[in-house]
Amino acid sequence: MIEKIAEKIRIKQEKKLGDFLNKNMNLNFVNFLLNRRRKIKGELIPFDIEGYCTPLTEKTCHKIYENTYTFMKALGFNKDEILFYISDEFEINAKSFLGDTEANIPHIIILNSGLLERGSLKEVLWVIAHELSHIYYGHGYISNAFNFVYPPNSKKKCIPPILFYYYSCWKKLNEISSDRLSLCLTKDFESAIKMLFKGPSTKKYVDVSTEEILNITKSIFEKLKDREKNNFFNYPAKPIRITMLDKFYNSDAWELVKKDREDPQSLKYIEKSVEKIDEEIVKILGSFKEPVNEKELVKMLFISSAASLIMKADKHIEKDGFNYIINILSEFYFDPTILLNEMLENPDKAKKYLKESSRKIKEKYPDLKTDVITILTNLMVRDKKISDEEVNILFDIASKFLEADFYTIIETILGSIQKLYKPLY
Numbered sequence: 131m132i133e134k135i136a137e138k139i140r141i142k143q144e145k146k147l148g149d150f151l152n153k154n155m156n157l158n159f160v161n162f163l164l165n166r167r168r169k170i171k172g173e174l175i176p177f178d179i180e181g182y183c184t185p186l187t188e189k190t191c192h193k194i195y196e197n198t199y200t201f202m203k204a205l206g207f208n209k210d211e212i213l214f215y216i217s218d219e220f221e222i223n224a225k226s227f228l229g230d231t232e233a234n235i236p237h238i239i240i241l242n243s244g245l246l247e248r249g250s251l252k253e254v255l256w257v258i259a260h261e262l263s264h265i266y267y268g269h270g271y272i273s274n275a276f277n278f279v280y281p282p283n284s285k286k287k288c289i290p291p292i293l294f295y296y297y298s299c300w301k302k303l304n305e306i307s308s309d310r311l312s313l314c315l316t317k318d319f320e321s322a323i324k325m326l327f328k329g330p331s332t333k334k335y336v337d338v339s340t341e342e343i344l345n346i347t348k349s350i351f352e353k354l355k356d357r358e359k360n361n362f363f364n365y366p367a368k369p370i371r372i373t374m375l376d377k378f379y380n381s382d383a384w385e386l387v388k389k390d391r392e393d394p395q396s397l398k399y400i401e402k403s404v405e406k407i408d409e410e411i412v413k414i415l416g417s418f419k420e421p422v423n424e425k426e427l428v429k430m431l432f433i434s435s436a437a438s439l440i441m442k443a444d445k446h447i448e449k450d451g452f453n454y455i456i457n458i459l460s461e462f463y464f465d466p467t468i469l470l471n472e473m474l475e476n477p478d479k480a481k482k483y484l485k486e487s488s489r490k491i492k493e494k495y496p497d498l499k500t501d502v503i504t505i506l507t508n509l510m511v512r513d514k515k516i517s518d519e520e521v522n523i524l525f526d527i528a529s530k531f532l533e534a535d536f537y538t539i540i541e542t543i544l545g546s547i548q549k550l551y552k553p554l555y
């Protein structure tokens with residue numbers, strides 16, 4: 131059993147983001163309903179899987195199953211908890227579907243025939259261990275419910291930027307956590323790196339040593355690491371994954387992990403060593419987003435301080451307005467809720483930031499003026515009533531602090547009223 135190690139090597143920020151999504155989207159409830167529906171309809175295994183995929187069992191695929199069962203046992207799974215299938219797809223890939231052991235719904239792992247045809251046994255086992263790691267960490271719990279609430283490619287509903295951003299970061303971090311746990315199960319670094327590097331390229335033509343792969347990816351990693359923040363593919367770029375696994379493999383933690391050391395002292399040591407690598411990965415994947423330049427910083431401080439003063443004008447803070455502002459701030463900052471609350475709790479601090487940021491906007495970034503005034507007027511009309519107090523503060527901020535002309539302010543307010551104002555709605 132390597133359950134204790136599995137928790138220690140998991141990226142803490144991944145767990146935190148998952149908890150945030152779970153709490154704010156009531157994913158527990160969504161999952162409960164989805165699983166209940168499956169049980170009532172008797173769809174414990176989806177029709178397209180049971181009807182069109184080849185079962186991978188002890189009897190049909192002994193070689194693979196034998197090793198896979200060793201991994202399952204290490205993670206504390208029973209044989210009947212996870213079912214395996216092979217689908218007729220060319221791409222070197224696999225996917226997992228989280229079930230619910232308590233409700234007797236099995237977890238499912240599907241391997242593409244392309245993976246079995248073009249990967250070596252060891253490489254295939256690494257992929258299986260990776261999918262088992264997703265199941266072990268329960269990643270599907272969040273993605274199932276999230277994709278139900280916001281179906282991919284559906285244009286009907288817009289994902290609020292903050293949820294989109296958090297989900298994307300979480301997805302990427304969960305790949306890195308699973309890569310690590312997969313390595314703990316297989317202890318086969320070489321096959322992991324080869325599999326991650328080769329991806330959909332064919333085995334026949336790509337023949338390269340692990341050392342060479344690491345050399346190639348190191349230089350690409352340096353070029354990509356600053357751009358990864360804006361990668362919204364839900365998977366980290368491959369050189370990032372390879373380099374991060376290499377760092378884990380070369381860390382002090384690995385020396386203990388490879389021996390499956392689960393005594394308290396070793397676990398503490400593993401945790402500490404992994405924390406150091408995690409700091410870097412969290413930064414690269416943008417899970418701690420911060421303004422990238424002065425202009426973004428000025429915009430973020432102006433919006434948060436000015437919005438807090440306008441919101442304070444009402445007797446109680448409207449949730450709608452609050453959410454509107456944190457979604458806007460999430461473009462620049464990882465945890466906008468903390469930032470906005472800080473401004474709301476410290477009006478003197480908010481005034482100080484307002485003064486400094488508006489001076490910078492006037493002097494260096496006048497092109498931001500209309501944009502930020504529009505955000506404030508949108509905020510003002512959002513709560514379905516417009517109070518004199520709010521209007522006074524807004525005019526004060528726009529005319530005195532930003533020195534915007536009267537006509538621009540009026541035009542912007544009228545624009546927001548026509549677009550968003552819903553009195554008595």
Ligand SMILES: [Zn+2]
Pocket residue numbers: 260264305308
């Ligand atoms: Zn994965």
